[in-house]
Amino acid sequence: MVAASADEGTNSLMEGPDEHGRFGRFGGRFVPETLVPACAELEDAFRSAWADDGFRAEFHSLLTDYAGRPSPLTDCVNLSTELGFRILLKREDLNHTGSHKINNVLGQTLLAKRMGKSRIVAETGAGQHGVATATAAAYFGQECVVYMGEVDIARQALNVYRMQLLGAEVRPARSGSRTLKDAVNEAMREWVASVESSYYCLGSVMGPHPYPWMVREFHRTIGREAFDQSTALLDGGLPDVVVACIGGGSNAVGIFSGFVDTDVELVGVEPAGGAAVARGVPGVVHGSMSFLMQDEFGQVQEAQSVSAGLDYPGVGPEHAFLADVGRARYEAVTDSEVLDAFELLSRTEGIIPALEPAHGLAWMIRARDELAGKTVLLNLSGRGDKDVAQVQAIRQGDPAALDTVDFSRTNGDAV
């Protein structure tokens, strides 16, 4: 197996993929022929950029001077007392634009600039990746088009306005479940049609090779910082468990990469309505082979989650690999557990988390007996401002805020 990573030769479990873009049996490049040359061009461009000290220095300076890295590590005394184990939070919520997503988009838009592409296409679920992409595109003076499911546009209106304010055009994805899956479909179709002029800024560790690898490399900084901060705080020790939420899985891959070659237990937490690893089986959609929620005939099922950012039936191929080899463990939590966790962290620590990382905390609450006496590091991947209105509506009894997907639309008479 030939390592494609710039960290080649380290024998890390997260060093791959191989030259075919495979993480074990997962990954690959399952795209229309039209996109194959673009994927190859992107792979070459990334490989060359990532080996270039000048590119790395520019990326690093963007992360520090523009995005505000390193993000802090917070030792949560109140919550630890409440739950009976020590809780550390990696504060990705404090990055510019409010989530870890900025790492990846700064890397990709810088790469787009290097490739001479001035038009950026992206998909978004909750709007975090869309806002981050619109931000970076504004910074670099690039044109930006973001596809977002119609359902998500309704439940994340604030982020839609943010993107528009930043100069991006937000286009509704009206097919299928009208959430993240369909936004990816539309973005891929747009990419098929504009591949010669546009750069597709994919928002997670999914899609065709080289995206899962490239996006992981741009997020490695989370794991690297968290490792150093943990050892500094714990007198050279490490946390016992590292927890992260999983939609496509980019924040999880970022923090896992810092600990994968240690004895630390890695836990990815999915929404029960989008548990690709926990309940999916191997399949191919959106460019790669991974675990996928699908019916007996291979039709991709629609995920259903209170969190727009995790409302996705698939998962990045490297997570499928980590699950396959037993290195990481994947758990699923319900919307109701997530809402409780969202409120608990707000109340005990004065930190309003995004609904996405609240999934990680929800599992920690459920597993409190198992975790008793341990030190647990949660990647707090984003802040909850975007979710406050939705949670308020749910708590006031508005059922539409919990599940805004109207499934009648998908049964034959959709637009």
Next chain:
Amino acid sequence: MTVGTLETALRAKRDEGRKLLVPYVTAGFPVDEWPRLIEGLGAAGADAIEIGLPFSDPVMDGPTIQEASTRALGAGITPVAALEQVAKVDVGVPLVAMTYYNICFKMGHRRFANALLDSGICAAILPDLPLEEVGPWAKAADHVGVETVLLAAPTAPDERLPAIVERARGFVYGVGLVGTTGERSELASTAVEMARRLKAVTDKPVIIGVGVSSPEQAVELVDVADGVVVGSAIIRRLLDGGGIDDAIAFVADLRAALDRAAH
């Protein structure tokens, strides 16, 4: 390598001077009438018929074919039910399945290949399974004699095309434009260029699809290409409520135009 049913049939017609016409239909749309549509297209002069097995996430398809797929899936079509129906149609030309790879992968390569054969389909087009990923499926398909049609796109550098045409069976499907399926008011300049580039590297039948919408565009293309695939222009007529007779009449018009061009 033995030449398969589809390629044999297409070569024979081409060598007689005929321009090839491959219409596309979506299995399950219009509900109940689609098997009769296939028979009608055969009678209207199709040289082969492409039958789409609907998939939930068709990224190579534009709004028209997406809509037909959504309606067919909404009405409960499954790949298994579609193939059972296809087995019953009586049409004298080769049938080609078009679907996305997960449908095939989920069923299993050997089972899918055999299921196609059992339904009377002799070839498959899997648009999200490019050359680099086609190996395991193609091996299973070759083993039972299902021909795997490969797509070639305008974005491919010249050095990529020989490998694609070498691996292609049945015919080489040239993508006429940089984009998804759908009608266009003008034939893209890439369409004729694609045909020219492919004809320069293969003597397998070269058929161009995606963005071929009218008899005039088809005629313009077959000046260089061996034939055309027409999909969205047929499906749009059905979505507009014209009924299958309207779609069949349109294909008969295409046939007549291509026959005039051949003489």
